[in-house]
Amino acid sequence: MPEGTLCNKQTVDTKEYLNALLADKSGKQYYSEMEKLDVDTDKLWKSIKSTLRSRLRTWLEICAHCGMCADACFLYLANDRDPTQVPSYKIQSTLGEIVKRKGKVNNEFMRMVMDTAWSKCTCCCRCGSFCPFGIDMGIMFGYLRGLCFSQGFVPWELKIGSGMHRVYKAQMDVTVEDWVDTCEWMAEEYEDDWPGLAIPVDKENADIMYTVNAREPKHYPEDIAEAAILFHMAGENWTVPSKGWEETSLAMFAGDWGACKMQVEEVYGAMHRLKPKRMVVTECGHAYRATVIEGPYWAGLKDGRPPVESIHYVEWVAEALRTGKIKIDPAKKIKEPVTYQDSCNYIRNAGLKNVAREIMSYIAEDFREMTPNREHNFCCGGGGGFNGMGRYREQRNVGLKVKLDQILDTGAKLVISPCHNCWDAIRDMEEVYHAGIRWSFLKPLLIKMAIPPDHLKVEE
């Protein structure tokens, strides 16, 4: 049974294994080993029998092949209505076949399944809202990714990503020491501009526990400083945990359910330890989905809720603006046409569409909706891990076209995108298609527009 040294059915639980994977440039050896990787068909079938519950089994059986899901899929539209991009076809020809064949599938088939699961579906779940039976292919592909992962058929970057969560409890190699030091650093760097600015670590019973995306401490810690400035401006009693600060889950994109549980329990552990009144998640869509929506189930919490009330950053912003904790200078509102990227994970799949509109009503003079929008908005083109996988770069770039057209049709050149994935996709879109658009998180814009309370005004 040829298990590779890099590509195999093992999870990445040690730094050594993780470093070996990282050293394999672009996964060359990894993918070459994958071509010889055996499928453990008995394990696969056993796993399906115990985890493929009635909802998914029913969905597979009742699909009427009506094709209503086709136009719902941005990848179908972006690929000139290629029939092999119809969601129902994509899931029937992969998960449907595996079930039909009772798990008796070979290596070549599994590689096709992997390529389909990660390059033809971003799990944006848009198709589910157009299917007359409510069949959600995004949910089914999420499940299928789990099956693929357990058999070792997972894209190289996501094997690494899930390994990062297992080893560092973060999607990148940021240790607790790195994180705490970065918080100190940012408070030092910005305290001259904002008197009294602090990033309190491990403060118990705070009103807010704030959690982030590991890319912030790793590459752009300004984002943490900006969050601190806005909390400070709003007079919030807040904290960050030293452990359990990472909100994201590449493990969810990878289908590594064990690592998903580990990661989310780390965050819930911080909630138990620090007993905050609420948790606020940074401007990240999938992080919110992983920790607030899916996480409770991974952690076995029967009521389906995190241990403390948890809200997305946009909910906090809307509240701060609504209650006057943060006041916008009317003269500094965004004057140019501006549009908003509805992230699938917290708009379509968590219902925060009105919150986003409320924010725009406070900060923009010429807000332009994309068409379609809100829960019907298209995926940015980079969701579900699509942005980060070299193997599917071309397919991702083709997929970006739908979002690009939507943005250009608004006439706006500025896109507000409170989601790391969407933000990345829109940045890459500009790099690939040179459309002359700009993109931003909410935080830097809010800081520019807000009226600082008198005690925070600094003489320059």
Add this chain to the structure above:
Amino acid sequence: MFKDILFGTSASPAGDYAARVAFELAGRFDAHLRLVHVLGVPSRGFSYLAEDVRTGEQVVIDDDYKAWVEEEIKTYYAKQLEKCNDYSIHVCVGHPHREILREARNSNPDLIVLGGPTEENEGSAYKKIVAGSTIQLVSKSALCPVLLVSRPAASFWGGISSVVFGADFSKASDAAFKFAKKVAASIPGCELHIFHAMDIGPVHTGLSLSQEEIEDKIREARKKIRHKYVANLEGFEKYSMEVWEGLPYVEIVKFAREKQADLIVMAYSTKDVDAENARLGSNMEQVIMRSTCPVISVNRKMAKN
């Protein structure tokens, strides 16, 4: 004067002028020279791919790759390194301003040397992640003076005999004054020229001041200079003071030319690194681009320290 100099380099011709000054200074003051090269900018979402700033290629950066780039840097600066007794090379991945600041936080240098503004946001690997240019962001947050060298003429660092201090009366300007005075006082025979350029705003707006108003303001500024700076010269005698009106960066560059300045010391006072302003160029960046001598930026943090 300087014991540890951090030189942020792209290891390409864009940084040659700054390199000349950095090596020259390290030699002159017998300082440790820390060459920091941000070799790749992270791209592709969460992936470990980065865009190599020299080749433009997408690469996975590991220790082998870093070692290779380090060798490249040694080759690029081979001549200068031959004469440099004490140096180290640090290669890293990230956004340039952040990694330079990170390295500075770890090593606590007493001077950072950077090349002048480049077209770095126009399609090169140094894609914008936060508003503002590398120069602005480093100048704003560094805990030590930042020396910026843009034009070739600015890189011929001979003896320093004339220092121009561009005063704007801010807190950062107080720190810049102290630093300028320290430099001038440490060099026998060096002159210190205290200069304030009064912004009279764009004439074409029709909001221009009357000549009486301008002269009043000049008198006021001269009074401030006497009070804030001249009173604190502590016996240093080779100084002059001037206040000119006009477009500040133009006036500073003109004044420095007249005084044959070898160095301009200015304060980085604003907390705004707005994207649009950055594109147009701040006053500081305009001076750096136009000046025939190096410019040292001193920020408010140094006033505190």
